[in-house]
Amino acid sequence: MEGSIRWWSRDHRAHHRYTDTVKDPYSVRKGLLYSHLGWMVFKQNPKNTGRTDITDLNEDPVVVWQHRNFIKCVLFMALIFLPLSAVFSGTIGWVDSSTPLFSVLLTTATHPVTTSSRLVTLGEGYHNFHHEFPSDYRNAIEWWHSANEIEKGRVQQLQKKLDQKRATLNWGTPLEQLPVIGWDDFVEEAKNGKALVAIAGVIHDVTDFIKDHPGGRALIKSAIGKDATAIFNGGVYYHSNAAHNLLSTMRYGVLRGGCEVEIWKRAQFENKDVTYVNDSAGQRIIRAGNQVTKVTQPIGSADAA
Numbered sequence: 001m002e003g004s005i006r007w008w009s010r011d012h013r014a015h016h017r018y019t020d021t022v023k024d025p026y027s028v029r030k031g032l033l034y035s036h037l038g039w040m041v042f043k044q045n046p047k048n049t050g051r052t053d054i055t056d057l058n059e060d061p062v063v064v065w066q067h068r069n070f071i072k073c074v075l076f077m078a079l080i081f082l083p084l085s086a087v088f089s090g091t092i093g094w095v096d097s098s099t100p101l102f103s104v105l106l107t108t109a110t111h112p113v114t115t116s117s118r119l120v121t122l123g124e125g126y127h128n129f130h131h132e133f134p135s136d137y138r139n140a141i142e143w144w145h146s147a148n149e150i151e152k153g154r155v156q157q158l159q160k161k162l163d164q165k166r167a168t169l170n171w172g173t174p175l176e177q178l179p180v181i182g183w184d185d186f187v188e189e190a191k192n193g194k195a196l197v198a199i200a201g202v203i204h205d206v207t208d209f210i211k212d213h214p215g216g217r218a219l220i221k222s223a224i225g226k227d228a229t230a231i232f233n234g235g236v237y238y239h240s241n242a243a244h245n246l247l248s249t250m251r252y253g254v255l256r257g258g259c260e261v262e263i264w265k266r267a268q269f270e271n272k273d274v275t276y277v278n279d280s281a282g283q284r285i286i287r288a289g290n291q292v293t294k295v296t297q298p299i300g301s302a303d304a305a
């Protein structure tokens with residue numbers, strides 16, 4: 001039913017090359033039933049199937065012979081070989097393991113593998129692996145498979161999950177989206193009641209946080225309308241990585257002439273090659289300790305005095 005070696009391989013190569021597109025002969029987008037059985041039962045228009053190179057198959061005498069004598073081979077297998085093997089082995093069962101599971105696993109070809117899909121397909125739910133590594137005889141990654149290429153794929157999948165997770169979190173307004181505020185305007189706004197604190201060239205609105213500050217209201221209030229870069233980074237207290245992360249959620253603006261931040265911002269506008277690393281979702285990756293407000297060498301600390 002699945003045709004000659006040549007016919008099957010040609011379509012399977014097209015399936016790998018054009019997975020889930022109109023040129024894929026078993027595209028799951030044509031329906032579950034079609035990707036399961038339809039592609040074998042219905043005559044396909046060869047023009048619709050993507051082109052593939054099968055010169056190697058055409059040069060293989062066994063493949064060519066089997067293709068030319070396909071009907072004879074089928075009749076031989078069905079009417080002579082199978083009955084004889086049943087007689088000699090004492091069993092009459094014959095299971096073609098590929099087709100019943102094929103449709104289910106095809107649906108997983110472009111989707112993440114789930115535990116249920118693995119169970120329902122008796123392991124064939126790992127079909128993504130077969131698409132990534134078509135020359136690999138195995139069907140899945142297990143702990144004893146440590147080949148470099150497979151590990152790279154695994155790390156990239158983990159990275160994808162990490163990117164999805166990162167995109168759900170609040171990392172603060174990206175610097176390039178913040179307004180640039182001059183020093184005098186910053187001081188003026190702070191005087192007029194907005195609790196603004198400048199740290200490392202970024203202005204933060206800490207109004208809602210004053211009451212929750214673990215170091216007390218008085219200390220955080222003492223920094224309003226000031227540049228608290230040194231104070232925040234060890235001058236009074238060396239704030240944690242978590243404190244810098246929290247601070248980024250309070251971003252209000254960028255200080256004109258405010259250290260590296262404005263230089264970076266200007267470079268962005270001038271299209272210079274100064275940039276941060278973004279993940280696949282376009283989210284900026286902020287590694288622990290790499291926050292823009294983190295000044296690694298405390299500008300003024302008790303030790304330096």
Ligand code: HEM
Pocket residue numbers: 197204206209213214215216219220221222223228231232236237238239240241242243246247
């Ligand atoms: C501008 C926004 C600020 C934020 C978001 C902030 C956040 C925090 C956080 C989360 C902690 C807990 C410990 C840690 O995670 O490091 C903390 C502790 C502390 N903060 Fe701040 N802080 C700010 C400003 C300031 C200022 C301006 C000062 C000093 C003038 C200050 C002095 C302290 C002190 C002394 C502690 C230690 C409290 C203790 O453990 O007893 N903080 N801050």
